[in-house]
Amino acid sequence: MSQFLATALVLHVVLGLIGLGAIHLTFMQVIRKQPPWGIVVKAAWIAFFGFLLSWMTGAYYYVVHYGVVVKPLIVSGEFPWAHQVFMEAKEHVFLLIPFLTVVALFAVYALRENENPALKSAASALIATALVLGILVAAAGVIISGGVR
């Protein structure tokens, strides 16, 4: 693997974890009685950019290297399900997350202006959904990495 591809892979993981940490922070702050809106808005932006950039760097690695070199190794190895179930699910479920983070961004701005309890419940559920899907995608990434060995 070239240095550029290795960098893309590392950035994909690190930016994804930054996005995950930021969406977790957004959730934990939004559910407070008096959320610190400055922190919430910044965290929601970081989550959006984290997931977006993780998508872009991951896409480059996935299209250029994974499908050509890594996938055949996993599929012909001891754990083909690491690709057939976990990678296939991961790559497609991941696509849902950036759109949820855009909605989360609008939601935190709307909540900052209007602390409506029903709006807050729906926004918390939406942010939690992005968080849970992000955790599952990250966990699938660990399983896929193990499947190569």
Add this chain to the structure above:
Amino acid sequence: MNNKTLMRFLQAAAIGSIVASILIAILTIVGEEWAPLKDWLKNTFTHHWLGKGALAIVAFSLVTLWQGYVCSGEKATQAMWYAVIAALISAVAMTGFFILHTFQLV
């Protein structure tokens, strides 16, 4: 952006997210079962996964912009709940499909 505009675009983005979630699930599952769709995605976007992402971005952007100008924003809360449900159903449907596909049940 005033509060009313914010609520309108929140509702619009939630509806855009619902459309994107449904589109991703349909393109993924139908693409696996009906080769011409996956082939078209590959040929048009160089990779089927890039095609799904690009089409989802286009659908989300168009629906959000369109709804941002036509919806009232009064159902933003409801739209967010539907966005949660759509994302969860989409994730479960795609994961379930790949599990069944691995065991050659579909």
